[in-house]
Each structure stands twice: as C-alpha cells, then as structure tokens.
Amino acid sequence: MKIGVLASGRGSNFQSIIDSIESGYIPASVVVLITDNPRAFSIERANKQGIESRVMHPGSYPSRDEYFRAITSELKKREVELVVLAGFMRIVGRPLIEAYPNRVMNIHPALLPSFPGLHGQKQANDYAVKISGCTVHFVDEGMDTGPIIIQAAVSVHDDDTEESLSERILKLEHKIFPEAIKLFCEDRIEMQGRRVVIKGAAFDDRPLISPQPGAGLP
Ligand code: GRF
Numbered sequence: 001m002k003i004g005v006l007a008s009g010r011g012s013n014f015q016s017i018i019d020s021i022e023s024g025y026i027p028a029s030v031v032v033l034i035t036d037n038p039r040a041f042s043i044e045r046a047n048k049q050g051i052e053s054r055v056m057h058p059g060s061y062p063s064r065d066e067y068f069r070a071i072t073s074e075l076k077k078r079e080v081e082l083v084v085l086a087g088f089m090r091i092v093g094r095p096l097i098e099a100y101p102n103r104v105m106n107i108h109p110a111l112l113p114s115f116p117g118l119h120g121q122k123q124a125n126d127y128a129v130k131i132s133g134c135t136v137h138f139v140d141e142g143m144d145t146g147p148i149i150i151q152a153a154v155s156v157h158d159d160d161t162e163e164s165l166s167e168r169i170l171k172l173e174h175k176i177f178p179e180a181i182k183l184f185c186e187d188r189i190e191m192q193g194r195r196v197v198i199k200g201a202a203f204d205d206r207p208l209i210s211p212q213p214g215a216g217l218p
Helices: 010-021 040-050 064-077 096-098 120-128 162-185
Strands: 003-009 029-035 053-057 081-085 104-108 131-138 148-155 190-193 194-199
Touching: 003 064, 010 029, 010 040, 029 064, 029 194, 040 053, 040 096, 040 104, 064 096, 081 162, 096 104, 120 131, 131 162, 148 162, 148 190, 148 194
Parallel strands: 003 029, 003 081, 029 053, 081 104
Antiparallel strands: 104 131, 131 148, 190 194
C-alpha cells in the first residue's frame, strides 16, 4: 500500500506512522510528504527517513480547486492509494476528495462531532467536558464531518490546561492513527452507509466514568 502524507507542522503523528511502518506494524510505505509550509518540521522527519518531500503552497495556484488538483496529480503520479492528513491545517478541496473517496484519513484532537475545527483540545477544556479524546475519520467536504473510523477517550481533569489535555490526547493519537491506517492497509474496513465497520473488531464495554464515582470521599 502506498501512502501519501499531507502535513503542515511538527509532524509527531507523521513520525508515529513512520515508526509503525518501520516496525512492520503497518504494511505500507510513505512515498511522498506534501506540505504547505516550507518550515514544517515534518520535512526533516521525511528527509531523515529518505521520504521524498514537496512543498506546495496554495498561493502559487490560481484557486483552491487548482491547488488541490495539483496535489492530487502529485499523489496519483506516485500511485498513492491512501492519503493521510497528519496535522494538515487546511480544509481539503473537492478535487482531492473526489479522486480519493473514503481514502483520505484525518486525525482530530476531540471526540467528534463535538469540537470540530481548530483547537479541539482548547474547545473541550473551555467547555469543561469530563471526557474528551481523539477521532480518526475519513475526510469529506465538511469540516471534520466524515465517517468515523476509531475514537479514543481520556478524562478531562479539573486542573487541566489546553497543554496538559493536549499532551494526554496526543499520546492516544499516536496509537489510534497507526491503528486505523493498519486496518485500512489490511483491507479490514467496510463502509455501511456512513458507518465504518471494522471486520473482526472487538469492543470493550467497560465504562469510562470521569471523575471516578466516590473519588475524594473518605
Ligand atoms: C494534532 O493534534 C492533530 O490531532 C491535529 O493537528 C495536530 C498535529 O500534530 N489534526 P502533529 O503535527 O502530528 O504533531
């Protein structure tokens, strides 16, 4: 399976994917990194791994559609089968989604459909929910609205800051993103309408209650 990664920044999720491929957990290879940011640390991660990287800035294209058409053509040229958004800070344009239906994956740092868009962790912390987490989903034309593949939950603590909550969520991102990609590469994902069915999946019905009942009582 050939993967193309789109990333705008530090690329810790990109790294978790690289590591999972290196260890043999994901049966795939990343054939190209495309970034909209020439200073993205992701470029260094790609270089270190011998992965080709390309900087493509939307400002160099006459329209958003043209930009995503150009990205799509770079991906197709390299026979990319799965597109992974690893901290790509733009809404994906129609040409890419049409070329890769249910083949573009994104990770979002909140339990969708709550807190879509930017700063999902800050939104959850400000709202003061008791449980938040992260979501891997396929990308459609909306903002974080596509079919959900995997979610993972964490407790939100009373003294959390955006940073402390983000850190806890990020650890889970680095688990579930490689997991979702692995499932895709092993052809274990089946679409039933907007429900993503994972063949052979197991479920854990133990509740996550946050805070723990009785916590702090003598
Ligand atoms: C992550 O929090 C991810 O959920 C969001 O953007 C951030 C990217 O971080 N989509 P990194 O570049 O992978 O470290």
